[in-house]
Amino acid sequence: MKTLILGIGQSMRGDDAAGLEVVRLWQTQHPVSAAQVQVEFSELPGLDLLNLLEGMEAAILVDAIQLHATVGTVLRFGPDELASFTPDAGSAHGWGVAETLQLGSSLYPSLAKCRVMLIGIVGGQFGMGAGLSPVVHEALANAAEMLENEVRSLLKSCKINRPYSRGTPI
Amino acid sequence: MNTIEVPALARVEGEGGLYIGVKDGQVIEIRLDIYEPPRFFEGFLVGRYLQEVPDITARICGICPVAYQMSSITALEKALDVEVSPQVYALRRLMYCGEYIESHALHIYLLQAPDLLGQPSALDLAAIAPEVVKNALRMKKIGNEVLKAIGGRSVHPVNACVGGFYRWPEAVSLKALLPELEWGLGAAKETVRWSLNLPYPELEIDYKFVAIHHPEEYGVIKGEVWSSKGSKISAAEFEMSYIEEHVQRSNALHGHTVDGGTYLVGPLARLNLNNAQLFPEAQKALKDASLKLPLKNPYKSLIARAIELVHFYEEAITLIKAYNPSGPAHVGLKLKAGEGCGMSEAPRGLLYHRYKIDENGIVKFAKITPPTAQNLPRIEADLYAMAPQLVEMPQEQATLTAEHLVRSYDPCISCATHFLKLKIENRK
Numbered sequence: 001m002k003t004l005i006l007g008i009g010q011s012m013r014g015d016d017a018a019g020l021e022v023v024r025l026w027q028t029q030h031p032v033s034a035a036q037v038q039v040e041f042s043e044l045p046g047l048d049l050l051n052l053l054e055g056m057e058a059a060i061l062v063d064a065i066q067l068h069a070t071v072g073t074v075l076r077f078g079p080d081e082l083a084s085f086t087p088d089a090g091s092a093h094g095w096g097v098a099e100t101l102q103l104g105s106s107l108y109p110s111l112a113k114c115r116v117m118l119i120g121i122v123g124g125q126f127g128m129g130a131g132l133s134p135v136v137h138e139a140l141a142n143a144a145e146m147l148e149n150e151v152r153s154l155l156k157s158c159k160i161n162r163p164y165s166r167g168t169p170i
Numbered sequence: 171m172n173t174i175e176v177p178a179l180a181r182v183e184g185e186g187g188l189y190i191g192v193k194d195g196q197v198i199e200i201r202l203d204i205y206e207p208p209r210f211f212e213g214f215l216v217g218r219y220l221q222e223v224p225d226i227t228a229r230i231c232g233i234c235p236v237a238y239q240m241s242s243i244t245a246l247e248k249a250l251d252v253e254v255s256p257q258v259y260a261l262r263r264l265m266y267c268g269e270y271i272e273s274h275a276l277h278i279y280l281l282q283a284p285d286l287l288g289q290p291s292a293l294d295l296a297a298i299a300p301e302v303v304k305n306a307l308r309m310k311k312i313g314n315e316v317l318k319a320i321g322g323r324s325v326h327p328v329n330a331c332v333g334g335f336y337r338w339p340e341a342v343s344l345k346a347l348l349p350e351l352e353w354g355l356g357a358a359k360e361t362v363r364w365s366l367n368l369p370y371p372e373l374e375i376d377y378k379f380v381a382i383h384h385p386e387e388y389g390v391i392k393g394e395v396w397s398s399k400g401s402k403i404s405a406a407e408f409e410m411s412y413i414e415e416h417v418q419r420s421n422a423l424h425g426h427t428v429d430g431g432t433y434l435v436g437p438l439a440r441l442n443l444n445n446a447q448l449f450p451e452a453q454k455a456l457k458d459a460s461l462k463l464p465l466k467n468p469y470k471s472l473i474a475r476a477i478e479l480v481h482f483y484e485e486a487i488t489l490i491k492a493y494n495p496s497g498p499a500h501v502g503l504k505l506k507a508g509e510g511c512g513m514s515e516a517p518r519g520l521l522y523h524r525y526k527i528d529e530n531g532i533v534k535f536a537k538i539t540p541p542t543a544q545n546l547p548r549i550e551a552d553l554y555a556m557a558p559q560l561v562e563m564p565q566e567q568a569t570l571t572a573e574h575l576v577r578s579y580d581p582c583i584s585c586a587t588h589f590l591k592l593k594i595e596n597r598k
Contacts, residue, residue: 044232047276048324051311099293106296107304 001057001158003037005151008063008097010043015071015123015136018143019063022121026144026151033151049097050104050111058115058154061097062147064123064136071124072139074146078117119147188572190553190560197557200550202576204420215536220246220503220527224330227523227538231582232325233276236269236317237516239330240391241523241538245512246332248405249527250503258334258499259391260489261320264344265330266390266514267486268316271354272324273517274437274475274482275313277580278361279306282472285574286368305357309479312347312354316486319343334500344490351487355451358479362455365476370469371571375552377466378431379439380412380544382515388447388481389440390515396443397433398464405511408522414539425544432548435519435541436579437474438465449488452481468552469578475517505531516541518580542581549579 007023009016020041027034040052053059065075082101097118104111121143124133132140191199211230215223227242228235240262247254254262279302280292289295296303314324320339321327329335377398384393395403395411403411412433414423427433442464445456456477465474507529513522519541526535553560556575560568 044325046232046325047280047307047310048314050307051314051324103293103296103303106293107300107307 001154002055003151003154003158004052004056004059005034005037005039005147006045006049006052006059006061007039007041008043008045008061012128012130014125014127014129015121015132016064016126017130018121018123018132018136018140019061021132021137021140022062022119022143022147025140026147029144030148030151033148033155036155037151045097045100047100047103049100050108053104053111053114053116055110056114058158059117060147060150060154061116061118062143063097063118063120064126065120066126067120067122069122071122071133072135073122074139074143075120075122076117076146076150077120079115082116082118117150119143119150188553188576190557190572192561195561197554197561200553200557202420202546202550204422204546212536212538215525215533218533220525220531220533221332223525223533223536224332225326225328228326230538230540233273233582234269234516234518234521235326236265236321236330237514237521238538240266240514241512241516241521242525243330243332243512244391244405244514245510245523245525246527247510248512249508249510249525250332250506251508252333252501252503254334254501255497257495257497260492261335261339261495262330262391263387264486264489264493265317265320265327267482267489268313268320270313270478270482270517271316271486272310272313273580274479275306275310277517278365278472278475278479279303279309281580282574282577283368285570285577286370286469286472308350309354309357309361312350312483315347315350316344319347331500333503334498336499338495338499341493341495344493348487348490351483351490355480355483355487358476358483359451359455361479362459362473362476365473366459368472370467370472371574373468373552373556373575374466375468375555377438377548378427378433379442379464380433380435380520381439381443382513382520383443384447386447388449388485389444395513395520398439398442405513405522408511408513408539409524409537412522412539412544414543420546422546423539423543424547425539426547432551433544434468434548435544437471437478437517437519438468439519440515441465441474441477448477449481449484451484452477455480468575471578471580503531505529509535518542518582519545540582542579545579545581549576549581 005023007020009019011017011020101116121136121139123136187203189201189203190197215226223242223246224239227238230238284291284295287295317327318324321329379398381396382389382393383396395408411428412425413428414425417424509526511524513520521541522539524537525533528534552575553572560572
């Protein structure tokens, strides 16, 4: 099973970088798992998310989220929950993850079969400038552990043991 | 007409508001309020080494980073009296082809077409016309692949530098794109045919069109600044004819001519001023379309973009077939203090840069005039021209018509410094 791990976020917009940092931390802590999947990073994937998912059978997206919940909370959203997200394509250049997945599923049957889940880290500040808020920084380890559990679960279910990685940390 | 408020105008980039004041059945005020915070890129550049400039300015926009790279590079090369080889110039054109392809495919099908087809969004368009949207995404992807092959990544590519490129891209990587580009050329020609039958609103404006013109190629990177009123100036003379000023309600500067007039940059201006320089297939598409030039309807910018798509697919194919790099990919720079102006045609229109550097190549002054800032006063003027029609329309239709007009310019408020909410207020 071809599996993508995608860290998403803008490194210059505060807590939005959490998705990138979680995947970097997980790569460092779990190199064996990381070698068996494809790892990518994207600051603003937009419609290119569809290209990244092309040919994949499973994907775990890791991204900062805005939610009425305690900052630093780490949440897992399965495929059904992701499909229920309300699209909000308010910007020409910034297609969000939810609407892009919905567009892809409606256009490409193969993409609809890709098992996509999201690990979301609730962020508190998304203003200009690099650097996570302390509470989000503290949450990285939890999120990386959740990611490792999900990857192991996928690898176990698919009995993947071949090396497969072309991603490098950015 | 009662107050209309749209929380955010969709399918434009950035944040701002549109206000239309109506009194006694007459539109008395129209404002495009750009309230997104200014981005201070020109300030960031001061104190930086000149080779940092292309990759910093590229970050101004995720859709047209090549435009920012090319305008800054040509300005800095002017300051240093650098001449690049024909091979470097051809590769720059190819990189720009990639940008035009991905930007125009996005705007035609995903941003403006939903308006013309009565759909709220591209998602809704995909539901009723999945093959149209799939083809659009495939066309866009090819443009991004060209950028990736030259610049290492499909968005914000690197590799372009003052003096040329850091390295030649692999010929095999570029030539591998030819089959998809050939498919794209066919899809672009079909896009022109499709675009001719869309239901464009009636609106004819006597614009002053302004674009880069070159007698031997479709004006993109080099040439003079021509206007449809007959003026022909060099990049160095740009600020003597076209200036920007601060508007209190807006975080974007507004561009106008020195005598206070508005002008239009972008695909309509390019097509009207440069159609003789289109590649043969694009010429044929234009001829077959039986269009009466100059095109003066802003909504029909879509047709101009479609014809340009044909041109840039065709040019990309030609350039890749001829690609056979030899010699250094960039020239060595001899630093000296100086000043240079540069310009290129971003997909949205003319993009002008000017820099002053010291003897160590450190930027002492930077000025960037993006296309959307130049078009903002023109968009307001066009909304005034539409006003008599708008006040007669039901609220919802008026809102959609005004939004569509703004979207037809493909405004990039991120570049200009951002954009849109619509409020139509009936003043007592």
